[in-house]
Amino acid sequence: GDSVTQTEGQVALSEEDFLTIHCNYSASGYPALFWYVQYPGEGPQFLFRASRDKEKGSSRGFEATYDKGTTSFHLRKASVQESDSAVYYCALGDQVTGNYKYVFGAGTRLKVIA
Amino acid sequence: GALVYQYPRRTICKSGTSMRMECQAVGFQATSVAWYRQSPQKTFELIALSTVNSAIKYEQNFTQEKFPISHPNLSFSSMTVLNAYLEDRGLYLCGARDEGQANSDYTFGSGTRLLVI
Numbered sequence: 001g002d003s004v005t006q007t008e009g010q011v012a013l014s015e016e017d018f019l020t021i022h023c024n025y026s027a028s029g030y031p032a033l034f035w036y037v038q039y040p041g042e043g044p045q046f047l048f049r050a051s052r053d054k055e056k057g058s059s060r061g062f063e064a065t066y067d068k069g070t071t072s073f074h075l076r077k078a079s080v081q082e083s084d085s086a087v088y089y090c091a092l093g094d095q096v097t098g099n100y101k102y103v104f105g106a107g108t109r110l111k112v113i114a
Numbered sequence: 115g116a117l118v119y120q121y122p123r124r125t126i127c128k129s130g131t132s133m134r135m136e137c138q139a140v141g142f143q144a145t146s147v148a149w150y151r152q153s154p155q156k157t158f159e160l161i162a163l164s165t166v167n168s169a170i171k172y173e174q175n176f177t178q179e180k181f182p183i184s185h186p187n188l189s190f191s192s193m194t195v196l197n198a199y200l201e202d203r204g205l206y207l208c209g210a211r212d213e214g215q216a217n218s219d220y221t222f223g224s225g226t227r228l229l230v231i
Binding site: 032043044049051100101103104105 | 120146148150156157158160163165171205207209211213217219220221222223224225227
């Protein structure tokens with residue numbers, strides 16, 4: 001079945017550091033790809049999406065480019081802030097046996113130290 | 115805009131009792147509703163997908179007998195956790211979308227956090 005792999009379980013950075021969180025996917029179809037952010041005690045918030053090869057999604061300084069060749073959708077930010085500390089989830093949306101469903105990665109906990 | 119409200123936000127139930135949670139879609143037609151569970155320190159697992167006027171499809175490891183779902187109209191869905199035990203604690207997330215809109219995404223609520231004591 002479809003799956004999403006996030007390589008990093010936890011990332012610790014200092015403010016103004018460059019962020020990369022790796023996301024690779026496996027899907028039977030041509031999925032849409034998403035990034036969500038979750039703060040403590042809350043549900044996941046939509047960051048952005050991309051639905052075709054080479055499309056770039058972005059929001060709040062975060063960005064990721066859909067790469068069908070490497071089946072990746074890595075999250076990047078040029079300069080992180082302490083307020084970016086949260087758990088980040090990569091997800092795909094795919095039609096499976098007639099139903100459109102999301103599959104989430106395991107999540108990456110980002111800790112930014114001031 | 116499209117919004118999804120879930121209530122209660124947090125709830126505590128005694129082991130062996132049941133808990134019902136609700137999901138309300140505002141600003142769009144929720145033809146399809148997905149219920150997820152996030153156990154502590156884990157990711158979001160799909161419990162079931164519900165489409166109005168169609169059978170509810172449960173994922174492996176989740177059953178209607180344990181997680182009965184109701185989806186009676188285009189704005190509302192509910193799910194009950196029957197005979198809740200410690201392993202059922204976590205954040206229950208409802209996502210809804212309008213299948214009639216091309217390329218529509220799921221809009222998620224903030225979740226219902228279930229604590230079992």
